[in-house]
Amino acid sequence: MTEVPFVDLAAAHAEVERHVRTGFDRVLAATAFVNGPEVAAFEREYAHFVGAGHCVGLANGTDALELALRALGVGPGKEVVLPANTFVATAEAVVRAGARPVLVDVDPDVLLIDPAAAAAAVGPSTGAIVPVHLYGRLADTGPLLELGPPVLEDAAQSQGAVQDGRGLFGAIAATSFYPGKNLGAYGDAGAVVTDSAELAGTVRLLRDHGSERKYHHEIVGFNSRLDTLQAVVLRAKLRRLAGWNDRRRTAAARYRELLDGIPGVVLPQEAGTAHVWHLYVIRVPRRDEIAGKLGELGVRTGIHYPVPVHLQPAYRHLGHGPGDFPVAESAAAEILSLPMFPQITEEQQRTVADALRKILG
Numbered sequence: 383m384t385e386v387p388f389v390d391l392a393a394a395h396a397e398v399e400r401h402v403r404t405g406f407d408r409v410l411a412a413t414a415f416v417n418g419p420e421v422a423a424f425e426r427e428y429a430h431f432v433g434a435g436h437c438v439g440l441a442n443g444t445d446a447l448e449l450a451l452r453a454l455g456v457g458p459g460k461e462v463v464l465p466a467n468t469f470v471a472t473a474e475a476v477v478r479a480g481a482r483p484v485l486v487d488v489d490p491d492v493l494l495i496d497p498a499a500a501a502a503a504v505g506p507s508t509g510a511i512v513p514v515h516l517y518g519r520l521a522d523t524g525p526l527l528e529l530g531p532p533v534l535e536d537a538a539q540s541q542g543a544v545q546d547g548r549g550l551f552g553a554i555a556a557t558s559f560y561p562g563k564n565l566g567a568y569g570d571a572g573a574v575v576t577d578s579a580e581l582a583g584t585v586r587l588l589r590d591h592g593s594e595r596k597y598h599h600e601i602v603g604f605n606s607r608l609d610t611l612q613a614v615v616l617r618a619k620l621r622r623l624a625g626w627n628d629r630r631r632t633a634a635a636r637y638r639e640l641l642d643g644i645p646g647v648v649l650p651q652e653a654g655t656a657h658v659w660h661l662y663v664i665r666v667p668r669r670d671e672i673a674g675k676l677g678e679l680g681v682r683t684g685i686h687y688p689v690p691v692h693l694q695p696a697y698r699h700l701g702h703g704p705g706d707f708p709v710a711e712s713a714a715a716e717i718l719s720l721p722m723f724p725q726i727t728e729e730q731q732r733t734v735a736d737a738l739r740k741i742l743g
């Protein structure tokens with residue numbers, strides 16, 4: 383039985399190993415372990431890659447969301463509109479900034495924030511709207527930008543996704559370089575990108591104890607700097623990211639052919655370069671049973687995410703219950719993430735498709 387892994391980080395490492403090792407040697411020789419030229423170089427290169435004016439490297443994606451919110455002036459008394467179908471960190475960052483998450487349902491076709499629901503949720507206390515480009519697909523930010531409050535994009539799953547040649551749509555975007563993301567570090571890392579020198583400057587202060595000049599502290603900040611060794615890894619991988627995203631698109635197109643006509647399987651919609659296929663999420667009935675059988679056949683899968691934010695115990699204080707966001711809830715019962723990574727082979731994808739056909743056909 384050939385096992386198909388869900389992701390293959392070793393295969394990605396093999397492609398960048400030489401660059402990573404020589405980069406680590408540079409840092410070790412200079413003993414510049416915090417900030418330094420590698421972090422500055424990565425920030426320049428990533429800002430250029432996104433087409434943004436500024437990038438500020440941070441310790442992780444959750445901090446990136448929180449510091450972006452704080453830079454936008456979001457704090458106690460403010461509300462932040464975000465989708466119920468997301469990784470919990472999107473809501474967590476809002477609570478940590480002292481504000482209140484206002485959850486809204488998602489679009490039934492793409493499972494991303496529903497712009498009409500977002501519009502209905504905006505009020506006088508709204509400090510930000512946070513679309514999440516979940517699964518690697520850009521949410522429809524056009525209508526959100528018209529609503530008034532600043533848009534902070536959760537771009538943790540969408541590195542490299544572009545629409546009309548652009549990769550930044552809101553006032554600021556936060557991203558995560560958690561190892562499994564399209565651009566993944568070898569530990570925790572994150573960043574914000576923005577065209578605003580003021581927002582970038584505030585995040586820069588916040589990440590380093592509120593200080594621009596050593597031992598002079600303008601504001602109460604955090605220690606949330608991007609680790610220098612992670613910057614080395616990210617620089618090596620960034621050179622390959624566009625190519626890796628192309629390979630994900632090729633793999634997605636191949637899944638579309640291989641999975642065609644399997645009874646009960648709903649495939650995700652294509653979206654050209656506005657989709658970088660962080661995850662390949664299908665919908666199936668009796669999801670848990672099918673995932674279990676795929677596992678027995680050696681196919682590893684994931685669920686992103688099994689419990690929407692409003693049904694998580696930690697967010698009980700928001701006062702929601704079952705039925706409040708029906709689209710997110712029905713999706714949570716049916717979604718299944720298939721193996722997806724740039725190095726996935728046609729043979730591995732055939733194994734996945736054959737297994738699904740055997741179970742459902």
Ligand SMILES: *Cc1c(COP(=O)(O)O)cnc(C)c1O
Binds near residue numbers: 472
């Ligand atoms: C990974 C992720 C985050 C959080 O990033 P960390 O680096 O793990 O803190 C936030 N939002 C989404 C949608 C994510 O996928």
